[in-house]
Amino acid sequence: MNFPxxxxxxxxxxxxxxxxxxRTALxxxxxxxDTAALYENEQEVGRAIRESGVPREQIRVTTKIRGRNHGFDEAQEACRDSLRKLGLDYVDLLLIHWPNPQNDRYIDTWEAMVDVKDDGLTxxxxxxxxxxxxxDRIIAAxxxxxxxxxxxLHPYFQQVELRELHTRLxxxxxxxxxxxxxxxxxxxPVLAAIAAEHGVTTAQVALRWNMQLGNTPIPKSVSPARIAENFDVFGFELNEGDMLELATLERGRLGSLDPETAEVL
Ligand SMILES: NC(=O)c1ccc[n+]([C@@H]2O[C@H](COP(=O)([O-])OP(=O)(O)OC[C@H]3O[C@@H](n4cnc5c(N)ncnc54)[C@H](OP(=O)(O)O)[C@@H]3O)[C@@H](O)[C@H]2O)c1
Structure with a gap:
């Protein structure tokens, strides 16, 4: 798949x-x-896609199976429910939202998703x-x-080891x-200095950093000006020195949930 x-x-x-x-983003x-069953906005996302006039095949739509729908039958039904809400025949990417390891049903969920893909629903x-x-567990199973x-993933939580594993796999x-x-x-201040040097904003530096690492950032905004600002990241390039400086900013996770223990339903 070609990811934007x-x-x-x-x-x-x-x-x-x-x-x-x-609609503004499109x-x-x-x-x-990027949406999710958990966000309870799939209907509006689907409506905006239809109203945008952009051909469906040009848009990549992601949704996610929430924790309370883990399990083989539950996940298949959840996927169909998301499609009904979105008003779409298929999504482009279906994700397990959180592993919820304590419940230990993410392997069944993954098996259901393999079937759902074979059925053309994603x-x-x-x-x-x-x-x-x-x-490791879902791949081995x-x-x-x-x-x-x-x-x-942002300059304060860079996920270096996980990104290396992703590349290997x-x-x-x-x-x-x-x-x-x-x-x-x-x-x-480090982002601010780099932004000033390139005549861009700190948000644009953060997004460009992510893209130059080969990742796809998915910024959110409700402001039309910031939605446009966040997409305007193709006209400049961070140099090696900028990337090295940004690499020093690691602080750790900002989100309060540790995926090894979090239960997100
Ligand atoms: N898979 C997961 O578990 C998971 C978890 C969290 C998020 N996500 C996905 O990732 C997306 C982005 O993450 P996020 O929403 O947590 O945070 P984010 O995109 O890092 O930040 C959004 C915040 O930044 C503000 N903002 C946006 N553009 C800005 C700009 N150019 N300058 C200054 N402020 C700006 C927004 O305010 P305004 O809206 O007022 O502009 C909002 O308060 C989510 O919407 C969701 O789709 C997935």
């Missing part, structure tokens, strides 16, 4: 605000839209918030490697909270 270099995130946007943001040029299947051990692992990395959500990442 950047996508649009829709976590914590609902109702008309969600539909309007997705107008600006985004061609990857072009690709992948995972989110998977760690080396949970990745099924022989099927996820196309994607979508994980928290041929898994594409998608980066959630690429702007560090509501942290102080966007006012970091």
């Amino acid at each position: 270099p950047i996508g649009f995130g829709t976590y914590q946007i609902s109702g008309e605000a969600c539909a309007a943001s997705v 107008e600006v040029g985004y061609r990857l839209i 072009a690709e299947i992948g995972v989110s918030n998977f760690t080396p051990s949970t990745l 099924t022989g099927v490697t996820p196309a994607v692992n979508q994980v928290e 041929g898994i594409h990395t998608q980066s959630w909270s690429p702007l560090g959500r509501k942290s102080d990442l966007l006012s970091d």
Whole structure:
């Protein structure tokens, strides 16, 4: 699958605000839209796609199976339910949202997704918030490697080892909270200095850094100006010195949930 270099995130946007943001994103040029059953906005995302006038085949739509729907039959039904809400015949990428290792049903879920893909309901299947051990387990159990692992990834949480594993296994990395959500990442002095040097914003530096590592960031915004700003990242390039400086900013996870222990239903 050809993954666009950047996508649009829709976590914590609902109702008309969600539909309007997705329409703006598609107008600006985004061609990857990220939703999830958990976000409870699949209907609005689907409506915005239909209203946008952009041909369906030009858009990559991701949705995710939530924790409460783990299990073979449950996951298959959840996928069909998401398609009904989206008003689509297929999605382009279906992910397991969180592994929920305590419940230990993610292997059954993965097996269901392999079938759902064979049935043509999704072009690709992948995972989110998977760690080396949970990745190893689903691959060993099924022989099927996820196309994607979508994980928290920004200059404060760089996921160096996990990215190396992804490269070895041929898994594409998608980066959630690429702007560090509501942290102080966007006012970091190192990002600010690099942004000033290139005449861009700190958000654009954070996104460009992710893209130059080969990842697909999926920033979220409800502001038309910021939606456009976040897509305007193709006209400059970070140099080796910038990348080396940004590599020193590691602090650790900003999200409060550790995928090895978190139960997200
Ligand atoms: N798989 C998972 O478990 C998981 C977890 C979290 C997120 N995600 C996905 O990843 C997407 C992005 O992550 P996120 O929503 O957590 O955080 P994010 O995209 O890193 O940050 C979003 C925040 O940054 C602000 N913002 C956006 N553009 C900006 C700019 N140019 N300058 C300054 N502020 C800006 C937004 O405010 P405004 O809206 O006011 O602009 C919002 O408060 C989600 O929407 C979701 O699709 C997936």
